[in-house]
Amino acid sequence: MSLVGAAVLGSLAALTTIALPANIQPPFPLLTFLRFDPAELFDVLAFLIFGPIPALITATVHWAILAETGTNGILGPTAKFAAVLATLFGLWLGSMVYRRFTRRFTNTSVALGTMLGFAALARVGLMLVVNYFIFTFVGPVIFGIDYLGFSQRSLAAVGMQFASPWQVLWAMLFFTSIFNGLHAAFSVVIPYMIFTPLSLKVPEIASGHPWISKFTSH
Numbered sequence: 001m002s003l004v005g006a007a008v009l010g011s012l013a014a015l016t017t018i019a020l021p022a023n024i025q026p027p028f029p030l031l032t033f034l035r036f037d038p039a040e041l042f043d044v045l046a047f048l049i050f051g052p053i054p055a056l057i058t059a060t061v062h063w064a065i066l067a068e069t070g071t072n073g074i075l076g077p078t079a080k081f082a083a084v085l086a087t088l089f090g091l092w093l094g095s096m097v098y099r100r101f102t103r104r105f106t107n108t109s110v111a112l113g114t115m116l117g118f119a120a121l122a123r124v125g126l127m128l129v130v131n132y133f134i135f136t137f138v139g140p141v142i143f144g145i146d147y148l149g150f151s152q153r154s155l156a157a158v159g160m161q162f163a164s165p166w167q168v169l170w171a172m173l174f175f176t177s178i179f180n181g182l183h184a185a186f187s188v189v190i191p192y193m194i195f196t197p198l199s200l201k202v203p204e205i206a207s208g209h210p211w212i213s214k215f216t217s218h
């Protein structure tokens with residue numbers, strides 16, 4: 001059941017990305033080309049319902065469909081895949097920390113807060129490294145994409161001028177780190193808000209002992 005559910009959610013995630021193109025996704029206010037992708041909500045929902053391994057399957061199905069059907073090459077879907085994997089890893093690590101240090105009580109708010117904190121840290125940390133190599137090597141050298149030039153123009157459009165490419169690079173790493181921290185919150189809080197009414201109204205979820213209920217039940 002969990003594997004089938006994971007595959008279905010992965011397909012829904014990919015279809016959401018295709019059906020909701022970037023230009024209608026919520027933008028990051030400072031740099032509007034950075035968008036909050038609602039498709040990630042399915043990846044995290046799979047984690048909450050089925051657990052880490054099925055969520056990994058969901059994310060992989062999501063990436064595979066986008067990589068196969070996307071018109072902009074494999075770099076974008078792969079960078080997105082890395083961000084989702086970092087978020088899922090952080091959620092899993094946060095759950096392990098919570099279970100290790102709070103054995104005497106269970107509290108949903110504390111559990112979710114711990115998982116969200118680790119998810120944000122993992123996503124920001126991993127994507128800081130990934131984006132550095134995308135801006136400096138993978139983009140310009142392998143794919144022939146001048147990300148720094150595009151970034152400089154984007155920053156100039158909102159009134160930020162930088163004298164050198166290195167200043168542009170560090171500014172972009174700073175702003176994308178803020179974006180990834182916010183995206184982690186977006187990707188975790190909304191699925192949990194969806195999961196709660198689902199667990200009450202959908203018998204298959206309520207009676208199936210969703211993964212997160214193993215250590216957040218009161």
